[in-house]
Amino acid sequence: MRNILLTISYLGTRYHGFQVQKNAVTVAQTLQDAMEILLGRREDIKGCSRTDAGVHAGFYCLNFKTENPMPLPRIQRGLNGLLPWDISVRGCREVPEDFHARYDVLGKRYRYLIWNSPARSPFWEGRAYSYYPPLDLEKARAVCRAYVGSHDFSAFCSVKSDVEDRVRTVTHCGIEREGDLVTFTVEGDGFLYHMVRIMVGTMFWVNEGRLSVEEIPAIIASRDRGRAGKTAPACGLYLDRVFYDLEGLRWEEGKDLG
């Protein structure tokens, strides 16, 4: 029995998140359909994260166990031939038998893309969030600095979450502009449900004057979702990287491992 790790990329617009759901098309279901054709069996897949409907992933990891002896490059090529245009397999490797894509995660990096212009872009529609008010990058960077550290991020967690331990460590948070496209990047040892989207939404509220940068530490300390800003839409969010204690997937803070 082999334990295979796939790294995939997908555009989440057409999908109802990653995990299999009744009455909804998901990335996992689409992948399993392709795997059933290629490998002759519908393998049970373990994803590194539960992404929401509309959220994208540039680098998503999942593992599955199979007795099929098909060579790894053929698995990758075969799946890419069967998958639709908005899902692709970028890597396929064998990992230790006890490896679990979700439980062995050491850290993740997310990017949130913002199209910051009064005119929306047809090229970024559904792939970035159209935010019209001019974004004050200095204020936004100050907000990002306030997020860094180990905190109880309950104020930035969905009210629907029942996770008990809400302490997470944000190791890096920054924002850059390239023309009208602004990228918010955050890296940490883990993220609560909707955490990145609420961090971005709170940054928007600071930009709009509804909150001040100085309030961010108090909001974090309050652990009150009601005090933080809105939840930014899913369309701008990308799971950019997942880190494991595996060769080629190790975590170096702030660096793109390629």
Place this chain on the structure above:
Amino acid sequence: MADLENIEHLRKKRARIGFLKKALALLLIVAAIALAVAFRHEISRLNLVEQLTSHLVGIGSGPGWPVDISGITVREMAPMGNDLAVLTDTDLIFYSAQGREIRRVQHGCANPVMKVGGTRVLLYDTGSREIRVESKTRTVGSKTMEYAVDTGDISANNCVVLVTQGARYASEVTVLDKNLAQLYQWRSADSRVMVAALSDQQDEMAVGTVNVRDGQLYSTLLLFRFDEEQEYVREELAGELIHSLRYKQGCLQALSSRRLLTFSETGKRMAEYSLGEETLTAFDSGAELFTTLLVGDYREFKELDLAIVDYTGAAVGGSQLDFQVEDSTAAGDRVVLQSGGTLYLYGGGALLDEMAPLMEILDIQLVGKNLYLLTPSTLEKITVR
């Protein structure tokens, strides 16, 4: 001499004109009587006399607003034509638009429920078998049902539909005409009826039931014609709950937790307005031509969507709201939303005005362009755009 002749000529002329005016007036009166006799059935069916009375009784001056309601606990307010029906812990009160108390009647209910129709109000006590129908001028009648009333409604032409639970049935739906005589009855053996509505033509009703099968919630929409025993439309909605049924201009609108469906007069599905994955936060389907929807989870996303859908199922306007809505009221395509101490007036989905009354607001009700505000001790009225 010539002057005298002129005066006489003028006098005769005036007498002729006066006679002609009287003859014309008499002719009009006779014609009106003849028409009333000829169309007496139609007049009766349309409750024209009652409509006229109901309208006339609200005319006239009044002491104005605010109305002092100290010591009174108001449960509900609802528009009744241009006037206002107010249900308190002890009374049903009708106020004219000028602030005059038209009529007050004790309801004697512990947990009163009020449903407003065209010119009448259906009153019943939650869990009781008694129902009563009141108008602005009199008590129309009362009835004791065989079983306790779960829910009820009254149509624009004053017919009543009541949903009761039976000993042998999950639900029993009874339709009463404007004289409270039974017009139709239908029983459901295994599904609970959650909502029912009557058409204004007095010939059809819509019923929404709920059931659980294999662990899944199912709602079923059923349409009945009163000359047939069985439903002529049956539509199952898996995983949805039907919140409201309302006939508008002959079309039926069914609002579930996921969408607003519009059916034509023949029961054919005409339109669907989907709520997507959003949560239905509030709605107002009482306006004749429009349904107002508030969609979204503010606690989670810090924003809501306001949507106005007309009676054909077409979306006519909407706005994204970045404030929490505590209360809402709609009339036509106008909506007033209360957020804290601020009132936002939307028309066709666009923000028209923002008001911050200097008082604690407990409830709001829009009647045409009159916005009624319930405060701890008064009932206020302001005119909106």
